[in-house]
Amino acid sequence: MKKLSARRRHPLAAVVVLLLALAATGGLYAAFAPAGKAQADETAQSLAIEEGKKLYAVGCASCHGTGGQGTTDGPSLVGVGSAAVDFQVGTGRMPAQQPGAQVPKKKVIYSQAEIDQLAAYVASLGAGPITPTDKQVDPAGADVANGGELFRTNCAQCHNFTGKGGALTEGKYAPDLEGVSPKHIYEAMQTGPQSMPSFPDTTMPEQEKKDIIAYIETVNGDKTESPGGLALGGLGPVSEGLFAWIFGLGALVAVAVWVAAHTAKAKKS
Numbered sequence: 001m002k003k004l005s006a007r008r009r010h011p012l013a014a015v016v017v018l019l020l021a022l023a024a025t026g027g028l029y030a031a032f033a034p035a036g037k038a039q040a041d042e043t044a045q046s047l048a049i050e051e052g053k054k055l056y057a058v059g060c061a062s063c064h065g066t067g068g069q070g071t072t073d074g075p076s077l078v079g080v081g082s083a084a085v086d087f088q089v090g091t092g093r094m095p096a097q098q099p100g101a102q103v104p105k106k107k108v109i110y111s112q113a114e115i116d117q118l119a120a121y122v123a124s125l126g127a128g129p130i131t132p133t134d135k136q137v138d139p140a141g142a143d144v145a146n147g148g149e150l151f152r153t154n155c156a157q158c159h160n161f162t163g164k165g166g167a168l169t170e171g172k173y174a175p176d177l178e179g180v181s182p183k184h185i186y187e188a189m190q191t192g193p194q195s196m197p198s199f200p201d202t203t204m205p206e207q208e209k210k211d212i213i214a215y216i217e218t219v220n221g222d223k224t225e226s227p228g229g230l231a232l233g234g235l236g237p238v239s240e241g242l243f244a245w246i247f248g249l250g251a252l253v254a255v256a257v258w259v260a261a262h263t264a265k266a267k268k269s
């Protein structure tokens with residue numbers, strides 16, 4: 001005992017203890033670091049799910065059920081995936097308000113961080129389409145012409161040839177696609193909201209979705225560029241017909257009035 005305390009008082013004792021402690025910490029770190037990182041990711045993920053669950057309980061459970069199983073006021077969310085949540089909440093469709101033919105877009109009330117948490121929670125209920133990454137939805141370098149072709153065969157019957165949208169049956173409508181972000185366009189194709197069919201990667205691979213996004217961005221981009229003259233709102237035959245009626249007939253009437261006025265004048269003199 002005497003010996004130990006004597007040694008402890010040795011001037012180098014503190015340094016030795018410090019070195020031993022450092023070595024131990026370093027060793028422990030080396031042993032546990034890789035596992036630690038994976039664990040940190042897992043913890044972050046379960047934290048997001050936990051936070052999402054709380055947001056869900058307040059904002060969504062009344063219609064979609066406490067465990068996402070659905071109620072008479074809203075469908076089951078088991079297996080809809082994070083992409084569906086990101087689309088529905090990110091475009092302001094959810095949380096829904098009044099019942100109606102179609103849930104409309106509204107002001108988005110959650111931050112993107114909260115939307116991610118809600119999405120993490122819903123994704124934890126059952127596997128479904130995953131929110132795409134920025135790289136997946138980036139239309140840079142995509143084939144616009146092919147996108148136009150794909151759009152005309154798959155989307156134009158509802159959204160019109162330039163994505164202006166249009167009415168469907170029973171008070172439903174396909175919205176105008178102008179200003180919709182590439183991510184939300186991608187997610188709409190992945191998940192098929194409401195009366196829109198879904199275009200999963202198995203039938204429409206990532207590259208084709210990118211081509212379509214590039215096409216939509218192109219037709220909605222530069223308003224001053226329209227190959228056939230004035231765009232007339234891009235609504236097709238209806239507005240073009242209206243244009244012909246108003247301007248064409250207007251011009252005819254003007255000519256008739258002019259001719260009549262001149263004949264009258266000619267008679268008088």
Ligand code: HEC
Binds near residue numbers: 077088097102103
């Ligand atoms: C007032 C009731 C109501 C509330 C509140 C509500 N929803 Fe919905 N939700 C609906 C209805 C109804 C639909 C189905 C719309 C349709 O497809 O016609 C729906 C559809 C969805 C879908 C699409 C499901 C699919 O099959 O693709 C998602 C995702 C969703 N809701 C998430 C949420 C989230 C997340 C919240 C909370 C932030 C929420 N909802 C709040 C009523 C509600």
Ligand code: HEC
Binds near residue numbers: 151156173184188
């Ligand atoms: C059968 C008709 C139909 C077809 C075909 C269709 N859609 Fe839709 N689309 C809709 C309807 C209806 C909605 C609105 C759904 C909602 O509000 O939940 C919609 C919504 C969208 C939205 C969301 C727009 C917004 O304002 O948030 C995008 C993007 C979209 N569609 C893109 C496409 C693309 C791209 C295709 C072709 C690959 C396509 N749609 C094919 C009917 C259709």
